[in-house]
Amino acid sequence: MAQVSNYNLDQKFDFTASLKKTIMTVLGLGVALFAVGVITSLFGGHHDEAAEASGHAYHWYHRVFANLWINNVYFTGIAVIGVFFFAIQYAAQAGWSTGILRVMLSLGNWLPIAGVLMIVTFFVASHDLFHWTHSYLFDKNDPQYDYIIDGKGAYFYWPMEKGSFPIFFIIRMIAFFGIWVFFFNKLKNLSFAEDNLSGSHDWSNIRKWSAIFLVLFAVSSSIAAWDWIMSIDTHWFSTMFGWYVFASWFVAGLSVITLITLFLKGKGYLEMVNENHIHDLGKFVFAFSIFWTYIWFSQFLLIYYANIPEESVYFVERLQSDVYSPFIFVNLALNFVLPFLVLMTRDSKRHGVFLKVVCSLIILGHWFDFFLMVQPGTLGHNGGFGLMEIGMLLIFGSAFAFVVFKSLAGKNLVAKNHPMLEESYHHHI
Amino acid sequence: MQVTSSVREPLITGGKTLKDVTHDVSRQVEGKPTLGWILGLLVAVGALLLGSLALVATLWEGIGMWGLNKTIGWAWDITNFVWWVGIGHAGTLISAVLLLFRQKWRMAINRAAEAMTIFAVICAAMFPVIHMGRPWLGAYWALPLPNTFGSLWVNFNSPLLWDVFAISTYFSVSLVFWYIGLIPDFATIRDRATGLRKTIYGALSFGWDGAAKTWSRYESVALILAGLATPLVLSVHTIVSFDFATSVIPGWHTTIFPPYFVAGAIFSGFAMVLTLMIITRKVFKLEDYITIGHIELMNIVIIITGSIVGIAYITEFFIAWYSGVAAEQYAFINRAFGPYWWAYWSMMTCNVISPQLFWFKKIRTSIVATFILSLVVNIGMWFERFVIIVTSLHRDFLPSSWAMFYPTLSDIGVYLFTFGLFFTLFLLFAKFFPVINMAEVKSIVKSSSEKVNK
Numbered sequence: 001m002a003q004v005s006n007y008n009l010d011q012k013f014d015f016t017a018s019l020k021k022t023i024m025t026v027l028g029l030g031v032a033l034f035a036v037g038v039i040t041s042l043f044g045g046h047h048d049e050a051a052e053a054s055g056h057a058y059h060w061y062h063r064v065f066a067n068l069w070i071n072n073v074y075f076t077g078i079a080v081i082g083v084f085f086f087a088i089q090y091a092a093q094a095g096w097s098t099g100i101l102r103v104m105l106s107l108g109n110w111l112p113i114a115g116v117l118m119i120v121t122f123f124v125a126s127h128d129l130f131h132w133t134h135s136y137l138f139d140k141n142d143p144q145y146d147y148i149i150d151g152k153g154a155y156f157y158w159p160m161e162k163g164s165f166p167i168f169f170i171i172r173m174i175a176f177f178g179i180w181v182f183f184f185n186k187l188k189n190l191s192f193a194e195d196n197l198s199g200s201h202d203w204s205n206i207r208k209w210s211a212i213f214l215v216l217f218a219v220s221s222s223i224a225a226w227d228w229i230m231s232i233d234t235h236w237f238s239t240m241f242g243w244y245v246f247a248s249w250f251v252a253g254l255s256v257i258t259l260i261t262l263f264l265k266g267k268g269y270l271e272m273v274n275e276n277h278i279h280d281l282g283k284f285v286f287a288f289s290i291f292w293t294y295i296w297f298s299q300f301l302l303i304y305y306a307n308i309p310e311e312s313v314y315f316v317e318r319l320q321s322d323v324y325s326p327f328i329f330v331n332l333a334l335n336f337v338l339p340f341l342v343l344m345t346r347d348s349k350r351h352g353v354f355l356k357v358v359c360s361l362i363i364l365g366h367w368f369d370f371f372l373m374v375q376p377g378t379l380g381h382n383g384g385f386g387l388m389e390i391g392m393l394l395i396f397g398s399a400f401a402f403v404v405f406k407s408l409a410g411k412n413l414v415a416k417n418h419p420m421l422e423e424s425y426h427h428h429i
Numbered sequence: 430m431q432v433t434s435s436v437r438e439p440l441i442t443g444g445k446t447l448k449d450v451t452h453d454v455s456r457q458v459e460g461k462p463t464l465g466w467i468l469g470l471l472v473a474v475g476a477l478l479l480g481s482l483a484l485v486a487t488l489w490e491g492i493g494m495w496g497l498n499k500t501i502g503w504a505w506d507i508t509n510f511v512w513w514v515g516i517g518h519a520g521t522l523i524s525a526v527l528l529l530f531r532q533k534w535r536m537a538i539n540r541a542a543e544a545m546t547i548f549a550v551i552c553a554a555m556f557p558v559i560h561m562g563r564p565w566l567g568a569y570w571a572l573p574l575p576n577t578f579g580s581l582w583v584n585f586n587s588p589l590l591w592d593v594f595a596i597s598t599y600f601s602v603s604l605v606f607w608y609i610g611l612i613p614d615f616a617t618i619r620d621r622a623t624g625l626r627k628t629i630y631g632a633l634s635f636g637w638d639g640a641a642k643t644w645s646r647y648e649s650v651a652l653i654l655a656g657l658a659t660p661l662v663l664s665v666h667t668i669v670s671f672d673f674a675t676s677v678i679p680g681w682h683t684t685i686f687p688p689y690f691v692a693g694a695i696f697s698g699f700a701m702v703l704t705l706m707i708i709t710r711k712v713f714k715l716e717d718y719i720t721i722g723h724i725e726l727m728n729i730v731i732i733i734t735g736s737i738v739g740i741a742y743i744t745e746f747f748i749a750w751y752s753g754v755a756a757e758q759y760a761f762i763n764r765a766f767g768p769y770w771w772a773y774w775s776m777m778t779c780n781v782i783s784p785q786l787f788w789f790k791k792i793r794t795s796i797v798a799t800f801i802l803s804l805v806v807n808i809g810m811w812f813e814r815f816v817i818i819v820t821s822l823h824r825d826f827l828p829s830s831w832a833m834f835y836p837t838l839s840d841i842g843v844y845l846f847t848f849g850l851f852f853t854l855f856l857l858f859a860k861f862f863p864v865i866n867m868a869e870v871k872s873i874v875k876s877s878s879e880k881v882n883k
Contacts, residue, residue, distance in 0.1 A: 095434060096531075148753040155751060203436055218740060226751075237752040239685035239744050283529075290660075298667065298687040305675040306682050310754065420434040429531075 007272045007425070009416035013264065015409035023405070027398040034391025038064065041388065058382045065125035066378040067389055071396040072121055073228050074252070074370045076114040077245070078400070081253025082107025083184045084217055087210035090203070095423035096280055099273040101415050102408070103260050105191060107253065108184035109407040110400050115177035118228075122173065126166075129378050132156055132234045135163030149234050156231070172227055176220045183213040194417050203419050221246050229370075232377035236314045240299040245373075247292040251335065252366040254285050255359035260404065262352045269413055275350040276427050282349025285359060289339040293332070317376050323384050324376055327368050334365025367393060431876045440534055440877040443717035447871050450718075454863045454870075455618055457713050459626075462860055465712055470856045477849025483842020484559070492562050494839035500832035501822045505840040506556045507672075508814040512697070513553035513847065514596065514669055515690075515810060518662055519698025520546025521603050524610075525658035528651075533877060534726050536869040537718045541709060542702045543607040544862070548854040549701070550600045552847035557592075559843065588671035595668045599661045606654045612637050613647065613868040666694040673817065679760035680821030683748070689741035693810060696734035696780070699727050700806035705855065707800045709864055718865055721794050728793040731806065735784035738813075742781065760821060768833065769820045776816050779809020 041060040086104040089097045097104075126133045133156075136142040137149045153162035156169040186209055194202040222242025230241045238244075258281045264270050265278075303311045318324045339358050348354040368385075375383035415421070445453070487494045497504055520543035527535040561567040569576050571593045573583045583590050616637035619630040637643065670690035673681040703724065710719040749761040764773045783805050787793040792802075819834050858864075 092530075093437065151753040152751050215736070218736065222740065222744065235753075237748050239683045239741075239748045240688075241684075242744065243685065243688060294663070294667075295688065299684045302671070302674050302682070302684045302686070306677050308677060308682070310752070419436045423432045423434045426432040 007414075009412075009414050009421075011269055011413050012410055013267075013269060013405070013408040013413055015405050019405065020402075023398045023402050026394055027402075030391045030394025030398060032391070033387045034395060037386055037388030037391055040386075058379070062128045063379060063383065063388055064392075065121065065128050066375055066383065067392040068117075068121045068125065069129055069228075069378070070367070070370050070374045070389075071392055072114060072118050073374070074249075074367055075110060075396050075400050076118065077249030078253045078256050079107050079110035079114055080180050080217070080221070081249050082257065083111075083180065083187065083213070084250075085253060085257065086187060087183075087213045087217075090207045090210040091214055093207075093420075095420035096277060096427045098418045098420045098424035099270055099277060099414060100257065100261050100281075101191065101418070102411075102413055103264070104257055105184075105188055106260070106404045106407045107256060108180075108188065109403050111177065111181050111184055113399075113403065115174075115181065118177070119170075119173060122170070129374075130231060130234070131377075132231060133166065138163035152234075169227060172223060176224050179216050179220060183209065183216070187213070191415055192411065194415060195412050197417060202417075221249075229373050232374060233314060235310065238299055238303070238311065238314075240295060244295050244299055247288065247295045248366050248369045251285065251288045251292050252363055254281070254288060255362040255366075257281065258285060258355055259359045259363075262356055264408075264413070265352070272414070272421075272425055276429050277424070278352065278355065279346070279349045279429055280427075282343055282355055285355070285362065286339055286343040286349065289335060289343075289362065293336040293340075296332075296336075318372060321376065321381065323381055324372060327372055327385065331365060331368045331372060334361050335369065338362070338365070433876050437877070438720075438722040440537070440720065440722065440873055441718060441870070442720055442878070445717055445874060445878060447874055450867050450871050450874065451617055451621075453715065453718070454614075454865045454867050455621060457859070458618055458861060458863060459621070463712070466856060466860055470853065473849050473852035473856055475849070476845050477853055480842050480844070480846025480849050483839045484846050487559060487839050487843060488564070492560060494837060496835045496837045496840055498832050498834070500825045500830050501819060501834045503822065504815075504819050504834045505836055505844060506560050507818055508811065509844050509847065510553050510556035511669055511814045511818075512811050513549045513556075513851075514665065515694035515697040515814075516701045516807075517546045517549035517553060517603075517698065518666060518691075518694035519702045520544070521599070521606070521658045521662045522695055522698065523702070524606060525655040525662060528655045529659060533873050534723050536873060537715075537720075537723055537865055538702060538706055538727075539869070540607075540610065540862075540866045541706060541859070541864050542698075543603065543610070544858045545701060545705060545855060546603055546698075547600070547607060548851050548858075549698075550596065550603070551854070552851050554596065554600070555847055555850075556843075557589075588668055588675050591668045592672060595661070595665050599658075599665045602654060602658050602661055606651075606658055609647070609650055609654065610866055610869075611862060613639070614863045614866065617867055618863065663691055666690045673821075678821050679754070679756040680764065680817065683745055685741050685744055689738060692734045692737040692741070693780075693813065696731060696738055696784075697807060697810035699730050699734070700803040700810070703727055703731075703799055703803035704807065707796060707803070709859060713859070713864065715865060718870060721796075724796070724799055725790075725793050728787045728799060728802075731784050731802075732787045732793075735780060735806070739781035742777070756826075760824070763824055764816060764820045767820065767824070769816065769823070772812050772816050772820065776809055776812040779805045780813060783809070 038060060041063060082104045086101060086108075088094070089101060089104070122129075131137070132149055132153070134144075136144045137146045138153055139145055140150075150162065154168075156162075156166040157164060158168045160167050187206060190202060190206045190209065194206075222245075225242040225245035229245060230237065258278075261270065261273060261281065262278070265273060300315065303315060306312075318328055338361055342348055342354055342358050348358075371385065371389070443449075483494075492506075495504070495506065497506075520539070523535045523542045524539045527539075557571075558564045558567055561570055568574055569578065569581055570583065571590070573585075612634050615630050615634035616639065619627055619634050622630055667687040667690065670686035674683060674686035676682055706719055707724070710716055746761050746765075749757045752758075763769075783802055786798070786802065792798045823833060824831055
């Protein structure tokens with residue numbers, strides 16, 4: 001066991017000015033594209049008089065809200081997956097991944113920001129995002145009374161009157177972010193405290209906290225998916241939905257972890273992480289891309305086969321729309337066909353260049369997945385993939401990257417007292 | 430070079446050497462059958478014979494011998510079928526998925542778990558075949574065979590047909606995987622034997638010579654089969670769940686079924702592995718290979734899969750309410766509080782509540798508690814299928830068709846027959862085949878035994 005290795009275990013990531021400048025440039029580009037997108041829709045928008053009369057006119061800011069929501073939910077997911085994957089390594093007693101534990105953990109730094117953004121966006125835009133926030137749906141005397149939504153109103157409003165203030169929904173949102181941020185901080189503190197200690201006591205302590213987090217995450221991630229996404233299409237329901245959103249988040253999170261690892265290696269850090277570890281990350285991306293497809297297909301097939309109108313409307317709305325139907329195939333091509341074919345061979349998982357291309361496209365692909373979950377229910381035929389969408393994705397992506405790199409800088413990149421570090425050096429597959 | 434962290438528990442205790450591994454495992458194959466084994470075999474064969482009375486009666490008289498009625502057209506038959514198929518998941522999961530995840534603790538249990546898988550799938554396959562009523566014509570219903578019966582042709586849109594393909598493919602791959610793994614161990618026994626035994630095990634080992642080239646081919650084949658078996662093991666229970674979920678029956682049609690059935694299958698499979706291995710390790714004195722650490726890890730898999738199943742139950746219940754679909758809401762209320770409430774609460778207690786006891790280290794490292802809970806889980810998973818199948822069917826869309834299901838002696842007898850078959854096959858396997866994969870366990874003697882760590 002007394003192996004001497006020459007790795008620098010105290011290495012710290014240097015968040016250089018040039019990297020900051022690159023990220024800021026992307027951010028600026030995003031803002032510019034977004035602004036152009038807003039201006040085009042301000043002046044180019046068509047008027048739907050009938051809709052305007054009924055109080056449901058489409059305005060350009062609806063699309064801004066929908067975009068905010070897509071990216072909020074998506075990047076929240078990527079951030080919490082970082083913490084989830086970190087916890088999995090401890091719960092499963094994984095040794096191979098020790099060198100990249102801090103990369104996984106760094107994604108969680110986005111969570112507090114995501115929580116604030118989510119709550120603020122909800123308060124500003126809830127009426128344009130969530131149909132169930134309209135009080136007339138619950139008023140039996142109103143012509144627009146909806147007995148199905150009235151039936152599930154307690155899920156959002158309990159214990160308040162239906163149609164008033166969605167206290168139950170908001171408490172859940174705060175509780176989920178609270179739990180995730182708390183466990184992220186707990187695991188982060190324990191992991192960094194271990195750098196100044198020795199012995200395996202901390203390893204078992206982190207393992208215990210990881211197990212508790214995983215239990216809470218299993219419940220909260222599913223409910224969050226029902227709350228934040230499924231309830232947009234308020235009538236519709238699918239028992240698979242929580243696991244479907246989790247699968248999408250997980251692949252996207254794994255791709256981000258892989259990309260950051262490859263980036264850091266490219267800069268000369270993490271030299272103990274070699275092609276064997278990269279291979280394992282590639283296998284995870286490959287396997288869970290197939291897992292996502294399995295979940296996607298199972299949900300689709302069962303709804304398609306049984307063809308119960310209340311359920312199939314969800315896919316009819318998307319497949320028969322000129323705006324959205326192409327993206328169903330983009331979604332499957334980027335998230336299944338591409339990783340399945342490209343990452344099939346051993347070599348493609350061991351050479352960074354393939355993984356960089358595939359992971360970047362997967363991150364875009366799963367953004368399309370969330371795009372397809374959010375826009376049809378919020379914008380209908382007024383949605384689409386344009387400059388506003390590209391701009392907002394770039395803004396969120398660069399802000400996320402900035403936060404993550406900032407958190408990596410100045411602290412130890414490697415969990416140097418981790419009892420399985422030595423095992424990880426000798427990982428060969 | 431392999432390094433093992435000091436925080437890992439040793440996988441082999443008692444300071445075993447390579448020679449000890451060979452001796453400890455081969456000794457059962459070479460020795461005389463013990464009294465316990467003979468008694469066990471007598472009980473198993475007895476159950477088989479007793480159950481075959483019911484089987485013969487069913488085949489002779491037709492499936493009217495069962496308690497099925499016009500409303501409940503599927504009951505014990507499909508319940509038993511899904512239950513056995515579920516049990517038949519653990520072996521390939523342990524061998525293939527845990528191999529891909531490089532879980533070395535699988536090595537002590539994979540052989541027996543795979544054997545169990547194969548026997549469980551055989552038991553499972555009996556039920557659809559018997560349910561055909563005239564199994565001698567069964568091939569025409571189950572396979573697209575050209576015939577002159579008129580309009581008799583399989584329905585490619587039916588998940589029941591997909592089941593035929595999925596399970597037969599799974600069975601073939603599992604059988605080949607298991608047998609390929611046995612070859613080097615048969616050769617070890619052959620090399621130690623003389624006379625008739627040498628001839629028999631020599632033939633079974635396909636002339637294995639242990640050359641480097643042979644091992645290299647062996648490893649390539651194992652990896653390819655593991656890669657094939659992983660999607661197969663998921664597909665089998667996915668398609669079993671499609672049998673129900675593609676329908677429009679409230680309680681059956683729910684999108685979470687595929688992954689939830691797979692988790693449930695792993696759950697019940699691990700429970701059955703524990704039931705069998707706890708006895709096997711004791712009777713064959715293999716405690717140094719199948720350690721408390723192994724049992725604890727299997728119990729952790731049981732907590733995880735049991736909790737996944739529990740989340741799925743609660744999700745179904747919640748979404749039934751949330752959907753606002755009256756029939757769906759009724760189906761779930763009826764499950765919990767209708768005439769079959771006792772089945773529902775047995776399922777909840779056995780599958781969701783009792784496995785949570787494994788959060789206590791004392792309980793998950795106790796042999797007695799594990800053995801009892803493994804039986805509890807097996808009972809719970811039988812009730813799960815019974816609840817899904819019978820309680821969803823017994824309230825038909827027309828209240829005038831509402832009915833209850835009462836099993837007949839033939840229902841019970843055919844189930845008993847499969848138990849007899851399963852244990853007869855398992856006992857024969859345990860006596861005449863090496864129950865632990867010697868070759869694989871030897872590969873970790875150096876890195877994961879007690880001597881290295883201490």
